[in-house]
Structures are given as structure tokens and as C-alpha cells.
Amino acid sequence: DTEVTQTPKHLVMGMTNKKSLKCEQHMGHRAMYWYKQKAKKPPELMFVYSYEKLSINESVPSRFSPECPNSSLLNLHLHALQPEDSALYLCASSQDTWQGDYEQYFGPGTRLTVT
Amino acid sequence: KQEVTQIPAALSVPEGENLVLNCSFTDSAIYNLQWFRQDPGKGLTSLLLIQSSQREQTSGRLNASLDKSSGRSTLYIAASQPGDSATYLCAVRGPQGGSEKLVFGKGMKLTVNP
Numbered sequence: 258d259t260e261v262t263q264t265p266k267h268l269v270m271g272m273t274n275k276k277s278l279k280c281e282q283h284m285g286h287r288a289m290y291w292y293k294q295k296a297k298k299p300p301e302l303m304f305v306y307s308y309e310k311l312s313i314n315e316s317v318p319s320r321f322s323p324e325c326p327n328s329s330l331l332n333l334h335l336h337a338l339q340p341e342d343s344a345l346y347l348c349a350s351s352q353d354t355w356q357g358d359y360e361q362y363f364g365p366g367t368r369l370t371v372t
Numbered sequence: 373k374q375e376v377t378q379i380p381a382a383l384s385v386p387e388g389e390n391l392v393l394n395c396s397f398t399d400s401a402i403y404n405l406q407w408f409r410q411d412p413g414k415g416l417t418s419l420l421l422i423q424s425s426q427r428e429q430t431s432g433r434l435n436a437s438l439d440k441s442s443g444r445s446t447l448y449i450a451a452s453q454p455g456d457s458a459t460y461l462c463a464v465r466g467p468q469g470g471s472e473k474l475v476f477g478k479g480m481k482l483t484v485n486p
Binding site: 261263288290298299300302305307312313345347349354359360361362363364365366368 | 404406408413414415416417418421461463465472473474476477478479
């Protein structure tokens with residue numbers, strides 16, 4: 258099973274709302290990632306968790322707050338977002354982050370609209 | 373800084389053609405290269421992973437090759453079908469900026485017409 262699941266599929270939120278995106282994998286992977294993708298652009302890396310610790314934050318605004326409660330679960334907490342944050346948010350996982358033939362597997366994404 | 377280029381940005385072909393999609397990268401010091409497919413509004417589906425020590429990988433009608441020294445990879449799609457219509461992205465992973473990161477090309481939108 259090479260599945261990464263994400264919920265919800267779609268989310269509409271106002272600029273004052275607080276919401277969370279959820280990502281789950283049961284492949285025993287120890288690295289999990291959040292990406293943001295705008296229309297007709299490639300994914301942009303936001304955060305990387307390795308062994309449940311945040312290893313990379315690509316200078317993401319603090320209104321995005323990641324959390325990794327355990328090795329299978331990754332959350333992205335959203336607060337006071339701006340309309341320009343509307344995008345497809347993708348979660349991915351890989352066996353590890355160290356050099357090697359580690360393939361990244363992506364989830365179906367959450368389409369976020371900020372009104 | 374690693375840069376990945378995919379040219380052309382879009383391609384429209386009749387069904388049945390054999391296709392070659394190109395990907396080039398500026399720094400040959402990579403760990404691996406991954407080809408993805410993305411349908412509109414969907415996530416990325418991994419098609420093939422080529423390790424830096426490999427020359428090619430095959431899966432069904434897909435064959436990907438890697439020439440690290442020249443910084444190029446090609447994805448060959450045999451006997452294209454309308455269901456192959458999607459955006460295809462290549463991405464490399466290497467020591468530049470950290471081994472965790474995938475550096476993506478901008479993608480190539482493929483349309484296969486019946």
C-alpha cells in the first residue's frame with residue numbers, strides 16, 4: 258500500500274477562521290512533507306518532518322503551523338489566512354530524508370479557498 | 373543552485389504516437405530523479421524513480437532514462453492514449469540545499485487526442 262490520505266478534500270474558510278488539514282500514511286515512512294501548489298506551478302516545499310521532528314521550515318508565515326503528533330500523522334493548522342494563501346496543499350511522505358533511493362509519495366491534496 | 377527545466381511546456385499529439393518528454397538539470401550531483409504525473413486538481417502520482425547509479429527504469433508503457441553527466445532525463449511513453457493526458461513533472465533530489473528537497477521542473481502539459 259503506497260497511499261497517503263488527506264482530509265478534507267476541499268476547504269473554504271474566512272480570514273478569521275482557524276482550521277486544520279490532516280495527512281496520514283501507514284507505510285512506516287519516517288519523513289513527511291507539506292507542499293503548497295498554485296495553479297499551473299510546481300509544488301513548493303513548506304515543511305519537512307523527519308522522525309517526528311521539524312527539520313525544514315521554508316520561511317513559511319506563522320499563520321501556518323505544522324504538527325506531527327506521531328510518525329503516521331501530519332497536521333497543518335491554519336489561522337488568519339489571506340486570500341493569496343488559496344492553493345492546493347499537498348502532503349507527501351518518504352521512507353527517510355537521507356540520501357538514497359527514497360521515493361516521495363503524494364496525497365490527493367486539499368483544495369483551500371480563503372474568502 | 374539546482375534548476376530543472378522541462379521543454380516544451382505543452383504538447384498535443386494524436387493517439388498512438390510514441391512520445392519523448394525531456395527534463396534537464398544544471399547540477400549533476402543528484403541522488404535520484406523522479407517522474408510524476410498530475411491530473412487537474414489532483415495530487416502527484418509517482419511514475420518512476422531513477423537512482424543516480426541507474427541508466428533507466430521501465431514500468432509498462434513508460435521508460436525513463438537518466439544521463440547524469442549531461443544533466444538530462446527523458447520519459448518515453450509508448451503508444452500514447454487519451455488517458456495519458458495530464459501534466460508530467462520531473463524532480464531531482466540531491467545534496468544542494470539539503471537531501472530532503474525535491475527540485476521540480478515546471479511541468480509539461482500533455483494532451484493526447486482521440
